[in-house]
Amino acid sequence: MMIFGYRLYELSGNTDRLIRRLAGSYISYSRLKRKGERATVRVAAEDCGRFEHLCKRLNITAVPRKTSRTAALFHTMFSRKGFAVGVLVCMVLGVYLSNRAARFEILCDDSEISSGIMNVLKEEGIGTGTFIPSIDLVKTERALKQRVEGISWAGITRKGNTLIIDVVETQGSTERRSENYPSNLVACEDGVIESIEIQNGQVRIPAGSGVTRGDIIVSGEIITKTSKWIDAKEHIDTKITYARSRGKVLGTFTRRLTFTQEQSAQTLMLSPNTQTKRYFTFFDVQLPLFVTAPEGTYKTEESDSVIKLFGLDLPLGIKTVTVTPYKYGTKELSSKQALKLAHEKEENYRKNLLGKYELKNVKLSESNANGKAVVTAEYTLYGELCREVSFFVPKSEMRKTYRSYTSADDPRAS
Numbered sequence: 001m002m003i004f005g006y007r008l009y010e011l012s013g014n015t016d017r018l019i020r021r022l023a024g025s026y027i028s029y030s031r032l033k034r035k036g037e038r039a040t041v042r043v044a045a046e047d048c049g050r051f052e053h054l055c056k057r058l059n060i061t062a063v064p065r066k067t068s069r070t071a072a073l074f075h076t077m078f079s080r081k082g083f084a085v086g087v088l089v090c091m092v093l094g095v096y097l098s099n100r101a102a103r104f105e106i107l108c109d110d111s112e113i114s115s116g117i118m119n120v121l122k123e124e125g126i127g128t129g130t131f132i133p134s135i136d137l138v139k140t141e142r143a144l145k146q147r148v149e150g151i152s153w154a155g156i157t158r159k160g161n162t163l164i165i166d167v168v169e170t171q172g173s174t175e176r177r178s179e180n181y182p183s184n185l186v187a188c189e190d191g192v193i194e195s196i197e198i199q200n201g202q203v204r205i206p207a208g209s210g211v212t213r214g215d216i217i218v219s220g221e222i223i224t225k226t227s228k229w230i231d232a233k234e235h236i237d238t239k240i241t242y243a244r245s246r247g248k249v250l251g252t253f254t255r256r257l258t259f260t261q262e263q264s265a266q267t268l269m270l271s272p273n274t275q276t277k278r279y280f281t282f283f284d285v286q287l288p289l290f291v292t293a294p295e296g297t298y299k300t301e302e303s304d305s306v307i308k309l310f311g312l313d314l315p316l317g318i319k320t321v322t323v324t325p326y327k328y329g330t331k332e333l334s335s336k337q338a339l340k341l342a343h344e345k346e347e348n349y350r351k352n353l354l355g356k357y358e359l360k361n362v363k364l365s366e367s368n369a370n371g372k373a374v375v376t377a378e379y380t381l382y383g384e385l386c387r388e389v390s391f392f393v394p395k396s397e398m399r400k401t402y403r404s405y406t407s408a409d410d411p412r413a414s
Contacts, residue, residue, distance in 0.1 A: 005045045006030070006045060006067075006068050007042070007043055007045060007048050008040060008041075008065045008066040009041055009042075009062045009063065009064055010040050010063045010065050011038065011039040011041065011055070011060055011061065011062055011063075012038050012061045012063075013037065013059060013060035013061055014059075014060065015034060015037065017058050018054070018055065018060050019032070021058070025050075027044070027047045027050055028044035028046075028047050029042060029044070030042045045068075048064075093309075094309035094312045094314060098312040098314065099131060099132050100129050100131060100132065100315060101128060101129065101135075101161060101163055102161040102162065102283050102284075103163070103284075104118070104128075105162055105164045106167070107164065107166045107167065108165075108167050108169065110169065112150070113148060113167065116147075116148040116150075117144060117154075117165055117167070120143055120144055120147050121140070124139075124140055126140065126163075128284045135163075137156045141155060141156055144167070150169055150170055151167040151169055151170060152168050152170045153167065153168040154166070154167045154168075160312070161313050181244070181390040181393075182221070182242035182245075182391060182393060183244045183388045183391065184201075184220050184245055184388070184389050184391065185201065185216070185247065185249055185386040185387070186215065186387060187211040187214060187215040187385060187386050188386055188387045189253040189255065190211070190212050190253060190254070191254070191385055192209070192210050192253070193205065193206070193207045193208060193210075193211060193249060193251045194207060194208075194251045194382070195207055195248075195249075195250045195251075196218070196249050196250075197248045198247035199247050200243050200246040200247070201219060201220055201222070201244075201245030201246065202218065202219045202220075202223065204217060204218065204219050205217045211385070217386050219245065220242055220244060220245045221241075221242055222240070222241045222242070222243055223239070223240055224241075225238050242393050244388075244390075249384065250385060251382070252360070252380065252381070252382050253380075253381055254378060256378045256379075257349065257376075257379075258374060258375070258377075259342045259346045259374070259375045259376075260372055260373070261338045261345065261372065262371060263332065263333045263335065263373070264330055264332055264333075265330070265333055266328050266329070267328070267329060267331045268326055268328060269327055269329045270324055270326045271324060271325040271326060271327075273325065275322075276323070277290050277294065277321045277323060278290065278318055278321070279318070279319040280317075280319075281304070281315075281316065281318070283315045286319060289318075296325055296327075298323045298324055298325045298326060299323075299324045299326060300321050300322065301321070301324075302319060302321050302322075303319075303320045304319050305317055305320070335373060338373035339366060339368060339373040341373070342374065342375040343366075343375055346375050350377075350379075354379065354381065356384070357381040357384075358382040358383060359380075361380040362377060362378070362380070364376070
């Protein structure tokens with residue numbers, strides 16, 4: 001294989017002996033052409049020295065006629081010691097820098113969690129320039145899970161000289177604390193209950209009944225009564241316990257909404273005069289490659305290109321930012337255009353916010369007056385009819401959960 005190119009030789013003399021010797025040697029050659037006492041052959045650049053020595057021993061004249069560009073390039077490189085040393089230093093430097101942390105990518109949208117992760121990494125001695133093979137990833141992941149509030153799992157992976165931190169967020173602390181409180185299932189719509197599936201709690205309004213918003217359908221205050229007769233008198237023991245209501249209440253309800261679109265609308269107007277700004281990045285440092293900064297309000301789109309050396313990512317690169325100026329202006333719409341936008345709002349609402357319900361029927365009406373287009377929608381829906389509402393029980397009430405009445409004195413007796 002001629003990895004480093006080849007050199008073309010013109011041979012004169014007894015080439016038969018040379019051909020026999022080449023067949024049993026480790027010299028790489030190709031395109032051997034012979035005509036009488038003369039011949040031409042291509043020899044791999046790395047074997048030229050041995051080939052010329054063999055020709056000299058066999059009294060054959062070997063005159064180099066052509067050298068490939070690849071062979072000439074490598075000959076120039078390795079004949080100059082300074083250049084060869086520079087290439088070697090660059091290779092070593094590339095391997096070294098590719099093992100130094102240059103960027104941290106946190107897969108989380110919460111700025112507080114991201115800030116907490118960076119603080120924990122700093123406390124663990126991990127930052128820009130840290131030698132990546134020396135990082136104990138398992139220990140660091142455990143530290144993130146224990147010391148960053150709001151995450152239940154953390155994982156760290158490496159991509160070149162970038163550390164990617166992926167996390168799974170937990171529910172907010174307020175929601176976690178609320179699980180310790182009793183709760184009711186309260187109607188969130190005006191409708192008719194069609195089915196109730198309860199795992200915990202006491203049903204106050206049965207299936208088939210109509211409810212209005214705010215009615216307690218399933219109560220977390222569970223009342224149980226036992227009756228016994230003593231001395232010919234009925235005694236009713238009432239026991240009150242508290243629980244977190246759990247279950248599903250499904251029903252049919254109607255929701256009426258109005259979607260309005262002004263004919264004089266404020267719209268975002270993008271300028272066609274976009275600008276491109278570039279930064280030279282070195283680890284976390286960004287050096288602007290421009291003189292004047294953009295002014296006014298604008299939108300930006302960013303892209304990064306990392307410099308590579310022998311396939312390894314270096315902590316050097318160019319960051320390109322496309323800047324598009326914009327402003328808000330008034331755009332006059334026709335009545336048909338305004339009505340079309342109002343219908344689009346209704347369609348987006350139906351698509352994005354009513355997906356969890358079964359849409360049984362929809363009635364639409366439209367009007368256009370006073371510079372406004374109005375679309376009124378009346379949806380008949382089937383789905384979840386309640387929401388969970390927690391309540392607090394004082395300790396004094398908890399101590400009064402057991403009471404005993406006679407049938408005449410019991411205020412709860414019907």
